Amino acid sequence: MHHHTEPHTMRTLGDHTWQDQAACxxxxxxxVDPDLFFPEPDEMDRISQAKALCAQCPVRNTCLDAALENGDRDGIRGGMTEEERDLLHRKIQHRLNYARVNAVLAGRDVHLTQAERDAVLRAAYQAEMPAERLAWLLKVSEEHAEKLYRRTRREIRNRAVDEEKKTKKKEMTPESVTKTLEEPMGDTPSRDDLGTAA
Known part of the structure; x- marks a missing residue:
């Protein structure tokens, strides 16, 4: 049940023009009777009639995305009933589509899930993008963008520290302990530069 939205059909934030092409x-x-798309769960004939229309709709994927992104749980959307969409609704915040992420990094106005926003943030951080540009991409204040950068820096630093602890634990075999004791105690430089931490 993969619905990949091709980059050229990505829905922009305030764009509802796709609805003009909808089969419904x-x-x-x-x-078309709009009530057809709000059947009771046992009205099988209405459900199959609505789905037949969805099946020939050129913007079915966009409609499904719109319903998921807006948390719109009522009615048949994108060819799926409320029950069929339920799992997708629950998973939507974790959806990660790099075509969307890249479109936003390129300055396009695209709906993103939380996972996709996080990916934009990490990419921006690693590219050392100015906070004001990140603020513009994610539609947040510059202050908030700086806060996101600080949080990311902490997360990356903590991850590096955790990785180091894990590696140290693995190495503590009797031979490596002896070797450690024989090695001269030198101060290891702190890994503060992004290159090694990321």
Whole structure:
């Protein structure tokens, strides 16, 4: 059940124009009853009728993404009933689509999940992007962007420390202990530069 949105059909933040292409849109020549998309769970015929329309809809994936990103749990959206979408709704914050992440890093206005925002933050941090640019990309204040950078710096530093502890534990075999005792005690330089920590 993978629904990958191709970069060119990515939904921008305030963009609802995709709805004009929706198969469920009612027109004079093609009247559609909107209630069809809000059936009771046991109304199988209405459900299959609605899904038949979704099946031929050119913006079905965008519709599904929009429902998931907006936490819109009611009705049939993107060809899926509320129950069928439930698991996707629960997993949406962890979705990580690098096409979206890269689109935002390139300055495009795209809906991101929390996992995708975190990926933008890490990439920006590693590229040493100015906080004001990050603020603009993520639509937050510059102050908040600086706070995110500080948090990331701490996380990366803590991870490096944890890794070092794990490696030390592994090395503590009897031979390595003897070797450690024989080695001259030198101060190891602190790993503060990004290169080694990341």
């Amino acid at each position: 849109r009612s027109t004079h020549h093609h009247p």
